[in-house]
Amino acid sequence: MAGNAEHTNTGFEIPADELGGAFPPFDHTTYPSQILWLVITFALFYWIMKNVAVPRIAGILEDRKDRIAGDISEANRLKQETDEAIAAYEQALAEARAKAHGLVEDTRDKLKAEQEARRERAETDLSAKLAEAEAQIEKVKTGALTQVSAIASETTSTLVEALIGKAPADKDLTDAVKSVMN
Structure with missing residues (x-):
């Protein structure tokens, strides 16, 4: 544990000659390979996105x-x-109402005509019976x-016979009765 060793969080010591120096992504000597792999990876992802996704x-x-267009x-x-x-229902309903109104009017007119x-x-009948009754009354009255x-x-x-003892003549009797009745 001397000299040039680094301690890690895990507790292991790494010798200084294995550390190498700078962090690899920031090491300018590895830029060309990093750019190459970046281009290859980008091209692969671009091809996958373009042709598959x-x-x-x-x-x-x-x-x-x-x-959506089909559903609309x-x-x-x-x-x-x-x-x-x-619209067909409302038209049928209006026609049914008109027909019912016509039937009501026809029925009302028919019943009114029958009643009349x-x-x-x-x-x-009453006039005939009245005329017949009047004729019968006239007949009874005449009779x-x-x-x-x-x-x-x-x-x-x-x-007159009881009063005078003698019956009057028929012509005199008839004239006297007629004059009283008129």
Whole structure:
């Protein structure tokens, strides 16, 4: 452990003649070999990047771009189909509403016409029954009036006979009853 020895952190001594001097990357005598290996390594990495990595990345980016464009076009197609379906639905709904409104109007008109026909039939039936009843009443009234005059004549004849003891003449009796009834 004398003289020209260096101690390392590991505790081993390295003789001074093995140390060599400067740090190798900073040693100007090794620059040409370092530059050669730098150029070789750079060229190798450049070739790998140019022929392997960049085409793969470009292919992946192109695939993603194509997939995104396809997805966007599919979304636009689906949106257009949805819009067309919504428009068709709204048109069908409007047609159904119009048809339902027309059916309601037709049904209302039909029911109104049927009701009007029933009312007219009922009025006609009632008018016929009323005319028939009036005719029957007139017949009964005429029959009753003829009977009234006969009854009045008979009653008057009986009263006059009871009062005077003699029955009046039929012509006198008929004239007297007619004059009272009018």
